Amino acid sequence: MSAGRSQILVVDDDEGLRDLLVRYLNDNGYAATGVGDGMAMRSHLLTHPVDLILLDVMLPGEDGLSLARGLSGAGAPAIIMLSARGEEVDRIVGLEVGADDYLPKPFSHRELLARIAAVLRRRQPVVETGRIRRFGPFVVDVEARRLTRNGEEIGLSGAEYALLRVLLDHPDRVLSRDALVELLKGYERAPFDRMVDVRVTRLxxxxxxxxxxxxxxxxVWGEGYLFSPRGGQT
Structure with a gap:
């Protein structure tokens, strides 16, 4: 993610809406720029760092879904699709081609800000400093065995904390019940496989x-559980 203010690119052929969004985002702490089509988007990406793209589905020339598909992969900007078509199938297609979120028009500016903040937060890397671990809005103090969200403490039982600690140590890996039982032996005396499901539910x-x-x-059906610190986003 870029240093300083997050860089947002608004890609929409509706010039009035595009300019409105750019002004609103700039007024709310982001560095926003707008372009009107896929060609201009690609040109901008060649010379400017971008953290997130607000990408309209219905664009002249190459549509937003095709553009989103071409932007997927490691290091690509986050994408929120914008569309007047709000049917469930359209949202599913948007997410399947690599978008991080899908926002149907019309939308409130407050909802847009909330969606942008959530997507950017999920894109933040997991920070490990020995004592402090982070994922999403959560902070884990491993020495104090303390979990907080936005500064507010969340009570965990010893069993719940043990599971969370194992997951933090093995991110983005599918762990079977047997594997979790073995890993939990480092934190408790005699874990057993049936308690894993109960503990997962509670956590x-x-x-x-x-x-x-x-x-x-x-x-992960038939295999086990996967802890994704970025909230399921790559």
Missing amino acids: RRKIEQDPAHPVYLRT
Whole structure:
């Protein structure tokens, strides 16, 4: 992510909306620039660092979905798709081609700011300084065995903390129940496999906004669990 203010590129052929969004984002702490089509977007990306792209689906020439597909990969900017088409199938397609989020028009400016902040936060790397670990809005003090979110402490049982510590030490890896049991032996006397599912459920209630649809601690069916510090984003 760029140093200083986050760099945002607004790609929309509606000049009035584009200019409005650029002004609003600049007034709210971002460094925003606007372009009207895919060709101008690519030209801008060649010479300017960009942290996040607000990308309209319906563009002249190459459409936003095709552009998003071409931007996927390590080091690519985050993408929030914008579209007047808000049907579920359109949102799913947008996410499948590599977008980080999908915002149907019309949208409120406050919602846009919230979505941008959430996507950029998920893109932040996990920071490890020995004592302090971070993922999303959470901070873990491993010496104090303390979990906070935005400065507010979240109570964890000893068993929940042990699981979280194992997950922090093995990010972005699928861990089977047997593997988790073995790893938990470093933190407790006699873990067993059936307690893993219960512990995962309890921990999800503490760290997931929607435990039924987790983004940090996900189930990989038939294999085990995967802890994604960036909230499921690459």
